[in-house]
Amino acid sequence: LDVTEVALSKVTDEFMAHIRAMGPDWDLDQTTEFLVVAATLLDLKAARLLPAAEVEDEGDLALLEARDLLFARLLQYRAYKQIADIFNARVDEEARRYPRTVGLEPEHAELLPEVVISIGAEGFARLAVKAMQPRPEPRVYVDHIHAPLVSVQEQAAVVVTRLRELGEASFRVLVADTDDTLTVVARFLALLELYREKAVALEQEAALGELLVRWTGGDGAAVPMVTDEFDRPPEQPGPEEETKP
Template identity: 75%
Template sequence: MPSTAEPAATAESATEAESRGGFRVRLDNFEGPFDLLLSLIAKHKMDVTEVALATVTDEFMAHIRAMGPDWDLDATTEFLVVAATLLDLKAARLLPAAEVEDQEDLALLEARDLLFARLLQYRAYKRAAALFGERWAAELLRRPRTVGLEPRHAELLPEVVITIGPQRLAELAAKAMEPKPKPVVYVDHIHTPPVSVREQAELVVGLLTELGEASFRQLVEDAPDSLVVVARFLALLELYRERVLAFEQPEALGELRVRWVAEEGRGVIEVTDEFDRPAGEGPGAASGGNGSGEGSGEVEEGERR
């Protein structure tokens, strides 16, 4: 099959190959540079089955021998890769197209496109290598600057412009050098605030003096939480120790009744605050350490009882 490439392109490629000393092919249906032959096969302008690869291989061997000891190893390797690809492609093209009887034949048919893709990939890498070579040659002409700056250029420093005064600068320096506060972990949200037994006793005394008698349920019905209930129960025990109230429970585990029994004309009822004191402080500490302070004698007497 004669070549269908354009004459101008063929002549230009041939001239370029000759100027580079490239490998030329002389066949019955083609004569010209080997790269042009590959280009025609890649563009489907020449059928690979009509290319005598044995003749091409012989001519390449003769071309290598003519180069003598200066033959190019890279060019030889490239030719071997391309020749092997063309050989595989030609073998795949020569398979009968209408006889696909098993998976092996189908795989061979599909290999045609794979081999053609390998050929295109080779061409792409070759062009990229040529581009890198041109860039390498161009960059070799450049030389970096190895001398330092000239004195007149090295002394060109920008003027320092300070936009703040000495007072503001001193404030910033003091702020930067002052010690940072130590981190504090607040636990106020963890611990529930304490409930005073003395305050709850005052509330109980007020209710009982008004009602005379009430159930424990009535005394704690307005308590917002269990801590207040416990504090009022402790207050009842302290008032019972002061003999100002009495407990009644008609049935076992029944309703607890509280009755006010304080004598008329009795003074202010005070309840010890020992439940509200920090740990380590005894009853004597609240009265100055001698146990004879005013307002606490009745509490201590009750404690001794």
């Protein structure tokens, strides 16, 4: 918060109205704390508004630094008081709970479960061998990654057809028939591919403004080449790549 933007007069008026509303029950400690903070803020604001120049008196600079530190300590003191109030509330709440001091009944304390070992020496040996075998190294599988649901090549054909009909259109118009995010992204990627092939021209007067697309690919029947880079599924890693950490 820029201290020069703090309206101390407004804060003071609201605080005085708060004190008057409390009547004879106003808190002296609260008022004193406000005066200290207000005086510190006033001094800081005055120092910030003065023209920047070389400090002639090092004592004044040290005083300002000391008051900055005082303000930081006041905020820290306020945080400590809030935490102390939370602790006191927790202590009061927990003080109303009493632990159970009696033990188990004799008939329950003397009950012991019957130990049944259903495995012999050979079984223990097999368990030991299994426990001491080295664990396989973790692998990251990509079988759950599916191919894209929307084809960039197909959306490029749709964009080309519309641009040939309209001549030029905004990107908003080119995606007006769909509210699917994947389709919108696919058509944008198709525009980038067409721009790289010099089949369209893109104009945008302002940052984040309306994107105007103009067809420059001629009237030929052939659709400009759009690669299937975005339509190919991710390559499966080889055995050596799977074992890498």
